[in-house]
Amino acid sequence: MIISASTDYRAAAKSKLPPFLFHYADGGAYAEHTLRHNVSDLSEIALRQRVLRNMSELNLETQLFNETLSMPVALAPVGLTGMFARRGEVQAARAAAAKGIPFTLSTVSVCPIEEVAPAINRPMWFQLYVLKDRGFMKNALERAKTAGVTTLVFTVDMPTPGARYRDAHSGMSGPNAAMRRMLQAMTHPQWAFDVGLMGRPHDLGNISTYRGNPTGLADYIGWLANNFDPSISWKDLEWIRDFWDGPMIIKGILDPEDAKDAVKFGADGIVVSNHGGRQLDGVLSSARAMPAIADAVKGDLKILADSGIRSGLDVVRMIALGADTVMLGRAFLYALAAAGEAGVSNLLDLFEKEMRVAMVLTGAKSISEISAESLVRELGR
């Protein structure tokens, strides 16, 4: 059944990618309960249809941290994007910049900051993980500043990686993983040539630039696994706040009390997120977490949200629940794997069209007019 452009691109990505990569993107933690609910909770929220309100002029633009976004959407940080298409971070960033929305480069991208930032005509966002190696964090922040990055997205919901059992089944990890990946690449020759061969080098570009001795991807993944820092607390973030003069967004907030702490800390924004259901299975979907967080902090900082957004209708729903802007993860990754930069551009155009239909038929002429009034209350919240 066709539900959305993301669904079609997901099917195309599935046939193009070696299974270890498709399942790395598509999977979540443990039994994938939260992963499923991210999508289903959002799609079940009923929009409130209104008619005959002269909706000939629509404005989808939104202002965020001194930037104008053509629509309230940004691309989320996705590690290893460069394994999904040739120099994939550059392709996705170009599509986002052409559409007039931000691209966020992951700490664990294949392409380093220095390759992506100059390839686009719009300031890039950069995502940083809390890692034990504070030397790396400082180095990455300095390089991000030098490259003209405007906004820092600080991800806090990965003090330890979630257990993703699909990765062990698919050959991403587990016994004989390297050999299984090689066999899968051989049976997907288009990917093997375009990305496997022509998309090299395959390492974590930001980390290899810091360490200065490029080796294989497996080495970096080992380095990363040993570097997540479960001791992190708000206090540890202060030096970053002092060091970074631009907007700072805390990504991975799911509780109103943590959202209030982010306000106290002086964050400019939060991302309401459960990491796309990839960390703690069983936590609330972002759609269900959002109303209480919006009640607690709306207006005190910018509220971004991700996890489960698969269509322009979902964007309108999440904004109606309280978000200022949303981020896309898998939705753009599937399109990138299926059709590269053109795929991401097409996906963003489709999101815009879907948003326009939703705005016309809920009677919202601008993003600020999308509100709880756009939802059928007793069903939607």
Ligand SMILES: Cc1cc2nc3c(=O)[nH]c(=O)nc-3n(C[C@H](O)[C@H](O)[C@H](O)COP(=O)(O)O)c2cc1C
């Ligand atoms: C393959 C994959 C890799 C990801 N890597 C990162 C990452 O490096 N840093 C980060 O903050 N979030 C990462 N995320 C989480 C996304 O930024 C985002 O929160 C999530 O994808 C949103 O859920 P959705 O995919 O259902 O839209 C990753 C997600 C996926 C699917």
